[in-house]
Amino acid sequence: MFPSRIIRSIAMLLGLVVAACAAPAATGPRIRVQDAWARPGAMGIGHEMGQGMSHGGESTSAVYFVVVNDGDQPDALIGAASGVAERAELHETRMEGDVAKMQPVPRVEIPARGRVEFKPRGLHVMLIGLKRDLQVGETFTMTLRFERSGEIPVLVPVKEMAP
Amino acid sequence: MPRWFWLGVGIGLLFVAAAGAVKIALDARAESLPVYMTIPDWPFTDQEGHTFWLGQTRGKVVVLGMIYTHCPDVCPLITARMREIQEQVAAEGLSDQVFFVTITFDPERDTPEVLRRYARARKVDFTNWAFLTGDPSTIRHLTEVLGIYTERVYVIHGTPAAATPEASSNEVTYFINHTDRIFLVDRQGRVRALLPGSRTELKDAMEKIRRLVRERSGS
Numbered sequence: 116m117f118p119s120r121i122i123r124s125i126a127m128l129l130g131l132v133v134a135a136c137a138a139p140a141a142t143g144p145r146i147r148v149q150d151a152w153a154r155p156g157a158m159g160i161g162h163e164m165g166q167g168m169s170h171g172g173e174s175t176s177a178v179y180f181v182v183v184n185d186g187d188q189p190d191a192l193i194g195a196a197s198g199v200a201e202r203a204e205l206h207e208t209r210m211e212g213d214v215a216k217m218q219p220v221p222r223v224e225i226p227a228r229g230r231v232e233f234k235p236r237g238l239h240v241m242l243i244g245l246k247r248d249l250q251v252g253e254t255f256t257m258t259l260r261f262e263r264s265g266e267i268p269v270l271v272p273v274k275e276m277a278p
Numbered sequence: 279m280p281r282w283f284w285l286g287v288g289i290g291l292l293f294v295a296a297a298g299a300v301k302i303a304l305d306a307r308a309e310s311l312p313v314y315m316t317i318p319d320w321p322f323t324d325q326e327g328h329t330f331w332l333g334q335t336r337g338k339v340v341v342l343g344m345i346y347t348h349c350p351d352v353c354p355l356i357t358a359r360m361r362e363i364q365e366q367v368a369a370e371g372l373s374d375q376v377f378f379v380t381i382t383f384d385p386e387r388d389t390p391e392v393l394r395r396y397a398r399a400r401k402v403d404f405t406n407w408a409f410l411t412g413d414p415s416t417i418r419h420l421t422e423v424l425g426i427y428t429e430r431v432y433v434i435h436g437t438p439a440a441a442t443p444e445a446s447s448n449e450v451t452y453f454i455n456h457t458d459r460i461f462l463v464d465r466q467g468r469v470r471a472l473l474p475g476s477r478t479e480l481k482d483a484m485e486k487i488r489r490l491v492r493e494r495s496g497s
Contacts, residue, residue: 154354157395174392177350208351213474214427215352216455218438236476241350243451248399275358 145186146225146264151257152274153178156242156249176200176249178240178257178271182223183230192223192231194260197271201244203257208236222262249273311470311489317342317463318423322381322412325394330408333467338377339490340463341483343475344426346384346454347396355476356460357400363483364403370484375491378407383421383428384454385411424469429455464490 156176178197184190195203208217215236223238225231233239240257249255254272261267317340319333343360345353360378367376380397382388388396393409402409411417421428432439432452439450458475462483471486 154350155399156350157392157399174396175348175350177354206351210458213458214455215458215476216431217349217351217453218431219433221437235351235355239351248395250399251401 142186143188144184144190144225144227144261144263146190146261146267147183147185148259148267148269149181149183151178151180151269151271153242153249153255153271155251155273155275156245158245158248174245176242176245177206177235178203178242179233179235180240180269180271181230181232182225182259184225184227187227188263189227189229190225190264191262192225192259193221193262195240195257196260197242197255197257199246199249199255200242201246202242204241204243205238206241207238210236225261251275311462311464311486314469314472315423315425317467317469318420319467320412320416320420322410322416323390325390325397325404325409327390330410332379335377335379335463336467337465338375339465339487340377340379340461340467341487342379342381342461342463344381344383344421344424344456344459346382346456347388347392348384348451349454349456352456352458352476354400356458357397357402359476359478359480359483360407360460361400361402362480363478363487364407366480366484367406367487368403370488372487372491373406376406376487379410380407381410381412381417381420383417383426383456385414385417424459424461426457426459427455428457431455462486462490464493 154176157174178195182192192205195205197203205220205223206217207220208215210216220238223231231238240259251273254270257269257271258266259269317332319331322330322332324330341360341363343356345356347353357380360380364378367373380393382393388411390411393411397404397407397409420426430452431454432450434450458477460473460475460478460483461469462471462473464470470490473483473486
């Protein structure tokens, strides 16, 4: 016969296993990125600007998409990168009356079972310093970096304006 | 016929005539767009590097926008709206009467070549569209005349800088907060409509452009 202490331990362990199976599984965030597109853009021409700042030749584009989180935990978009540009930053345009104001944002919260739209006159990924022209009909890859889900590659077609 | 019959006919005709006169007056009023300001005849440089006086556009209706090419979000929409209007103007056979002008408010970065590449990437038809840059003080004065608000915001490593940075860093860049607007200018160089820039509706813009095209030069 087993000692009662062992039996109690096995029963407790079984209880924990049963409880774990019965409780809803915490899956964490489940991120999807859809409907991505970017504006056309022309590579800079290396125009040098005074005051020591050499950003005159940089040209830009913007990437728009929808982030969907099917999971039961929130996540946050914390960065982006693409081989077509020197830098990719998270930005937001805000309209104050008829004045458009743009500002960098360090992170964008993606709520559990929610979605966040990156769209014209709103949130977007700004591509700074294009390394090549982005022509309508082309596609390129961009990587979005999430706090919990890690890096997610996105295929981005270049489209005419889709306001 | 009894006299009261002819009296009734006379009164009826008077009503019809009065109603017609009122309608004509209301139509004329509806045709007339307000005058906001006159565009100065100052020299700029077009996308080919040639001098372009704004007065060159006198005699044509002008669709005028101000942008900067490093703007990734709102300015491309302004250009897209103007291109949409340009296509509709062409479809209505008005291309020889309507001219398009885009002027940068970032002349330090927007050279003629940068403007040319920016426009080409957007498949702009240069037949009746000029992209202009120029002397920074001239452009600053033009923004003041037109009531275009501009404010530079410097950014270092993706973070807004508190003040104008002195650092010689490739990581330093700036954006420009700006008014989102498109102007319609009549044949005399007077601004007659302020459209909401990137939010401009094609139907509204074309309705006003047709009115300005109908106006006779010198009226």
